Amino acid sequence: MRARQARGAAAAAVPAAPAPPPGEVDADRLVAQLRQPVWVFDIDRKRVAWANPAALALWSSPSLAELTARDMGADMSASVAARLAQYQSDFVGHGASFNEQWTLYPAGRPVSLDVTFSGYRLPDGRMAMMCEGRPPGSERPESLRSVEALLHTPVMITLYTPEGQPVYRNPAARASVPELRTTLAERFPEPDALPRLTDPLATRGATTLTLQARTAQGARWHEVSVQRCVDAVSGEAALLVSEVDVTRLKESEAQARFLAAHDVLTGLPNRSQVKQCFAEATSALRTRDQQAALILIDLDHFKKVNDTLGHAVGDELLIEVASRLRQSVRRGDLASRFGGDEFLLLVLSSDIRAEVDRIDKRIRDAVAQPLWVGNTQVQVTATLGVSLYPEHGTDFETLLQHADLAMYAAKERGRNALAYFEHDMGESFRQRTALEVDLRSACERREFEVHYQPRVEVASNRIVGAEALVRWRHPRRGLVPPGEFIALCESTGLISEVGRQVLASVVEQLRRWSEAGLALPVSVNLSPREFADPDLAERVRATLAEAGCAPELLQMEITESMLLGGEERPLATLHALRKLGVSIALDDFGTGYSNLAYLQRFPIGTLKIDRSFIQAVGDDQRLAELIVQLCRVMRLDAVAEGVETPEQLAWIRERGVAQYQGFLFARPLSAGEFEAMLSAQPGRAACG
Numbered sequence: 001m002r003a004r005q006a007r008g009a010a011a012a013a014v015p016a017a018p019a020p021p022p023g024e025v026d027a028d029r030l031v032a033q034l035r036q037p038v039w040v041f042d043i044d045r046k047r048v049a050w051a052n053p054a055a056l057a058l059w060s061s062p063s064l065a066e067l068t069a070r071d072m073g074a075d076m077s078a079s080v081a082a083r084l085a086q087y088q089s090d091f092v093g094h095g096a097s098f099n100e101q102w103t104l105y106p107a108g109r110p111v112s113l114d115v116t117f118s119g120y121r122l123p124d125g126r127m128a129m130m131c132e133g134r135p136p137g138s139e140r141p142e143s144l145r146s147v148e149a150l151l152h153t154p155v156m157i158t159l160y161t162p163e164g165q166p167v168y169r170n171p172a173a174r175a176s177v178p179e180l181r182t183t184l185a186e187r188f189p190e191p192d193a194l195p196r197l198t199d200p201l202a203t204r205g206a207t208t209l210t211l212q213a214r215t216a217q218g219a220r221w222h223e224v225s226v227q228r229c230v231d232a233v234s235g236e237a238a239l240l241v242s243e244v245d246v247t248r249l250k251e252s253e254a255q256a257r258f259l260a261a262h263d264v265l266t267g268l269p270n271r272s273q274v275k276q277c278f279a280e281a282t283s284a285l286r287t288r289d290q291q292a293a294l295i296l297i298d299l300d301h302f303k304k305v306n307d308t309l310g311h312a313v314g315d316e317l318l319i320e321v322a323s324r325l326r327q328s329v330r331r332g333d334l335a336s337r338f339g340g341d342e343f344l345l346l347v348l349s350s351d352i353r354a355e356v357d358r359i360d361k362r363i364r365d366a367v368a369q370p371l372w373v374g375n376t377q378v379q380v381t382a383t384l385g386v387s388l389y390p391e392h393g394t395d396f397e398t399l400l401q402h403a404d405l406a407m408y409a410a411k412e413r414g415r416n417a418l419a420y421f422e423h424d425m426g427e428s429f430r431q432r433t434a435l436e437v438d439l440r441s442a443c444e445r446r447e448f449e450v451h452y453q454p455r456v457e458v459a460s461n462r463i464v465g466a467e468a469l470v471r472w473r474h475p476r477r478g479l480v481p482p483g484e485f486i487a488l489c490e491s492t493g494l495i496s497e498v499g500r501q502v503l504a505s506v507v508e509q510l511r512r513w514s515e516a517g518l519a520l521p522v523s524v525n526l527s528p529r530e531f532a533d534p535d536l537a538e539r540v541r542a543t544l545a546e547a548g549c550a551p552e553l554l555q556m557e558i559t560e561s562m563l564l565g566g567e568e569r570p571l572a573t574l575h576a577l578r579k580l581g582v583s584i585a586l587d588d589f590g591t592g593y594s595n596l597a598y599l600q601r602f603p604i605g606t607l608k609i610d611r612s613f614i615q616a617v618g619d620d621q622r623l624a625e626l627i628v629q630l631c632r633v634m635r636l637d638a639v640a641e642g643v644e645t646p647e648q649l650a651w652i653r654e655r656g657v658a659q660y661q662g663f664l665f666a667r668p669l670s671a672g673e674f675e676a677m678l679s680a681q682p683g684r685a686a687c688g
Contacts (some may be wrong), residue, residue: 037133040120043088046073046081049128057125058113058133060106077152083171084129090180091119092127103138112136113682156222156243159231160184164194167238176243178216184241188224189214197226198239210246222249263337265315266322274336276343278396280347282389292389294396295345296403297325297363300381301414302341303490307528308562308567313373317380324366329359344400353420356386358616360418367414381406392421408432418650436492438474439485443497447473450505451668452522454677455639455661458653463678465521467557467661468506469668470498491647495527503540507549509671514550518678523555523585523606531562534569537576544580555606559588563602571602578603585639589627599634607631609660611642614652621651628655 031038033135037058048067051059061067071083080441090096097118104111113133120130150157164184169177177187185194188211194300200207206227215223222243231238240495259271269277281292299321306314318341325343334346349355367382385407393399402421410419442448448470455465472480489495506524511518530536544551556577563570574584584648585606586599599607613624631638640652643662669677 037131039131040122041072041084041129041131042122042126043084043129044126046071046076046360048072049122052154055131055133058104058111082175086171086174087117087129088119088127089128090174094180095119096180145574154245156245158241158243159229160241162237162239164239173243176213176215176217178214182214182449184239187213197224198474201226201228213243218296220245223245234347263322266319266337268322268325268343269334269336271336271338271344274334274338274346275396277601278336278346278399280446281346282394285348285389288350290348290350291391293345293347293349293352293356294387294389294399294403295347295356295359296338296385296400296407297345297367298385298411299367300383300411302380304381304528305378307532309373309376309378313376313378317371317372317378320371321367321380324369325363328362328366333359344403347487352388356418360384364418383410383415384418385410386418387421415665429439432488435485436488439472439489439492442472442474443494443501446501447475448498448501448505449473449670450502450509451670452674453661453668454666455523455659456665456675457659458649458657461665462681463520464659465523465555466674468502468522468524470502471668490527490529491528495529496533499527499530500539500543502545503543506552507544507547510553511547511549513675513678514553516675518675519550519553520678521553521555521583523557525557525587526562528562531558531570531573534573534574537580540577540582541580544582546679552583555583555585557585557587557608560586574603599630599636604636606637606639608639608641609657614640614642614648615644625655628652628657632656 031052034052035054037055039055039059040049041047042049047070048055048059051061051064051067056062056064059067061070087098090098097116099114099116102114102115104113114136115134116132118130118132120128122128150170153170154172155170156176158173158302159168159169160183166183168180168280174180178420179186184197186341188194188197193209193211196209197207197211197638206225208223208225210221213220213224223246227240229238230236261269261276263270278294285292285683299317302314302317305317318337321343322335322337325345329335329345329347332348336344336346338344345359347355363384364382367380370377370379370460372378374563385405387393387399387402387404387406389399392402402425406419406421409422409425409684410417413419449472450468451471452462452468454640455467456462457464459465470486472482472485474480488496503524506522510519512636526536533539537578540554540556544554555580558574577584583605584603585608586604587608588610589607607626607627607630609624613621613627616624628638629638637659638657639661640648640657640660643649643652643660643664645664648662649660649664666677
């Protein structure tokens with residue numbers, strides 16, 4: 001039935017007139033003589049079930065059989081189909097009838113007429129629709145088109161009496177209300193909704209609000225516009241209400257507000273939310289006998305988790321820590337993520353230090369519990385810094401800075417600890433800040449220089465290699481050892497730039513020594529951040545090529561912790577380095593996880609025995625013996641580190657360790673000092 005509604009004109013819910021009792025008039029003849037088209041439409045099957053001769057003429061059909069055979073649903077629009085379903089529902093539920101103007105398309109040409117629709121039961125009990133057509137009034141094309149749009153628009157339009165009783169609803173509005181006779185007050189059930197909508201009409205004539213509407217689909221948010229008008233049928237005052245569903249927009253706004261106040265990853269409140277809560281809490285504290293504490297929590301060595309296991313594992317760890325923090329604090333306390341691996345707690349109590357001490361134990365115990373990610377066990381500890389209100393400050397930023405100073409003081413005391421702010425911590429912070437500024441300048445001015453610790457052959461006591469160690473030539477302090485700046489370089493990310501400068505310096509020095517007939521391998525330590533760089537192998541290749549250095553003279557040192565987690569990425573990196581001709585040494589073996597699978601799968605050629613084993617006595621030295629035997633079985637070059645006494649040298653000689661380095665032979669030397677020592681050797685050094 002290719003038909004379109006053109007005008008809704010009469011009052012809704014007019015009861016259908018009962019069928020008259022059968023008389024003695026010839027009904028068939030009477031129907032045949034009716035000048036108005038009348039037909040019965042089967043809504044379920046989308047077909048005409050019966051029509052009088054005037055209806056056959058209207059539909060341009062030669063016979064009733066031909067008309068009833070037509071599939072009216074073939075080109076029926078979705079809007080019309082929905083409207084017919086509404087009719088059927090209202091016929092069944094309310095005995096309603098409707099007077100509307102429709103445009104039909106018999107033989108593809110538009111025919112407009114006024115139609116009265118009422119319910120009609122078919123013999124099988126299904127509800128069909130009796131359609132009685134009348135010629136329309138003289139309608140202008142603009143009027144027809146506007147009412148046509150009324151049928152298809154998704155905007156819900158309803159005409160109410162001033163008392164809020166429905167007079168007319170377009171299809172979109174009818175589909176939205178749960179009941180045909182839903183009143184304006186029932187549509188917007190919030191207690192103050194109706195006066196907010198209607199009271200301004202006395203002065204403005206119209207109003208627009210966003211309200212929660214009761215719909216057939218449940219509670220929805222609608223933008224509602226109301227204006228006073230006159231009912232075109234009755235001539236009486238009315239209210240014209242249009243509604244647009246803005247639920248998605250409302251939900252998006254709520255989501256945006258949530259995201260503005262919460263961390264996306266963990267769902268915890270963020271810094272701005274804590275700052276707001278702090279202002280509200282401290283305002284209330286003035287009327288209570290309570291204090292507040294800001295507790296800054298930092299996860300120890302979290303960067304190592306990211307660098308070695310990947311950011312996906314790091315994110316899982318942060319999510320789990322956030323969950324544990326929620327469970328560790330009281331209901332009235334606020335746990336938030338402050339950024340990176342830092343969390344912040346806002347705690348209120350009448351005995352604030354006692355409460356902080358209780359929270360400290362709960363938090364550090366909870367955080368320290370191992371977490372399994374896939375087949376990898378991850379475990380971190382937490383360091384806490386605390387500042388108290390009003391003892392250590394009365395505004396948020398000051399207290400936060402003081403909690404940060406306390407947290408760094410706790411880290412300097414060994415991590416996995418808690419420290420309260422003390423006023424002399426400010427000086428320590430200023431020194432650290434000044435050091436960071438100096439380090440950034442040092443990178444720009446290239447103040448780092450490389451020293452070389454000889455690697456010595458045990459049998460001949462000749463230098464056969466070296467380990468490159470960075471030093472900082474400070475313009476005022478002189479030579480600064482790595483223990484004073486490497487940790488800060490790692491925490492600030494400067495370690496990558498320092499590593500690039502060290503590598504460039506080493507390969508340039510290797511080329512010079514090689515040209516002077518002093519070729520020997522030198523190992524360079526990689527930081528976790530450098531090893532995690534996917535472009536590491538390409539950077540090493542480019543640096544070697546620019547210096548003109550032979551790759552076999554360069555060895556890269558990594559630690560066991562860098563190989564933790566997924567093996568594919570580190571394996572690919574190491575194979576890429578080996579493909580360049582660069583060899584790989586594993587440093588500090590035995591001090592960490594000591595996984596033999598690393599030695600079997602990864603292309604490692606040298607194993608460095610940590611100084612702690614070489615300098616140990618008794619049972620601890622048995623571990624060193626096992627490592628030496630392991631190197632022999634797996635055909636790895638063993639290098640003993642930290643050899644400082646003749647007894648230690650004799651011990652490694654007895655066990656067949658081929659090479660060593662340590663203060664017994666020499667401390668790390670400048671490039672010039674190392675070259676002089678190398679040149680003074682009988683027969684000089686051969687590439688080992």
